[in-house]
Amino acid sequence: MRDLTAHRTAAIQAALTQNPQVALVTLVHRMAETVFGQYGRGNDVVKVTVRLTSDYSLAQIASGYENSPAGAILGQAETEWGDRLPGNPEAMFDWLLGQDRETLLDLLAYCTARSIDAVAGRERSRDQSDAIVKALGIDMADWWLPTPTTYLSSVSKAKALEAVKEATGVDATHTVAKMKKAELTAYCARQLEGTRWLPSPLRIVHAPATGEGPDDA
Numbered sequence: 619m620r621d622l623t624a625h626r627t628a629a630i631q632a633a634l635t636q637n638p639q640v641a642l643v644t645l646v647h648r649m650a651e652t653v654f655g656q657y658g659r660g661n662d663v664v665k666v667t668v669r670l671t672s673d674y675s676l677a678q679i680a681s682g683y684e685n686s687p688a689g690a691i692l693g694q695a696e697t698e699w700g701d702r703l704p705g706n707p708e709a710m711f712d713w714l715l716g717q718d719r720e721t722l723l724d725l726l727a728y729c730t731a732r733s734i735d736a737v738a739g740r741e742r743s744r745d746q747s748d749a750i751v752k753a754l755g756i757d758m759a760d761w762w763l764p765t766p767t768t769y770l771s772s773v774s775k776a777k778a779l780e781a782v783k784e785a786t787g788v789d790a791t792h793t794v795a796k797m798k799k800a801e802l803t804a805y806c807a808r809q810l811e812g813t814r815w816l817p818s819p820l821r822i823v824h825a826p827a828t829g830e831g832p833d834d835a
Contacts, residue, residue, distance in 0.1 A: 643714045646722050649729035650714075654700065656707040671735040679737060682767045687760070695728055744823035751822055758821075759814035769817065770803040778806045785815035 634641045648664040677683040736747035794802045
């Protein structure tokens with residue numbers, strides 16, 4: 619049985635390399651059934667896996683996620699795809715076969731997006747997320763603002779003042795000397811408004827320079 623089914627596996631693989639449309643359907647189907655929890659019996663023959671990073675899990679970590687631009691976009695996409703996809707796992711593959719490539723690529727983009735988990739618990743080094751951010755042209759200042767909820771109430775007074783100094787060039791230490799934490803964070807939020815300042819975890823970690831030979835060091 620193993621001998622014969624190994625031949626069958628090889629044949630499927632060989633044929634799939636010659637049919638990008640069915641390969642695309644197969645990939646999207648495997649990802650979509652995981653993202654939407656619609657598992658069909660025996661579908662694990664396709665060994666592509668995706669681990670879902672859901673709205674719920676992000677909302678547990680990201681302060682103010684439900685009111686963020688990204689949260690709004692992802693929530694809308696989840697609702698729209700949930701309405702479009704058949705609710706029956708057995709029907710999903712046939713439904714996907716009937717879709718045009720643009721629809722498949724849109725669903726692939728959504729499923730791939732929901733597999734991203736770049737959450738870090740400590741200062742991070744460069745990883746694949748930096749390359750993806752660069753490829754997408756993401757500026758986190760378009761997606762995140764330094765408010766009391768998202769940042770300032772969670773850091774020390776010194777870090778809040780450091781942010782203001784980085785963004786405006788003004789050392790406000792003496793100005794806020796007698797302020798309590800809530801008043802200070804509100805003051806810092808006003809100073810940071812419109813500056814597009816970002817804390818280091820939201821900045822791209824650039825790759826080290828390459829191409830230097832031994833004699834260039």
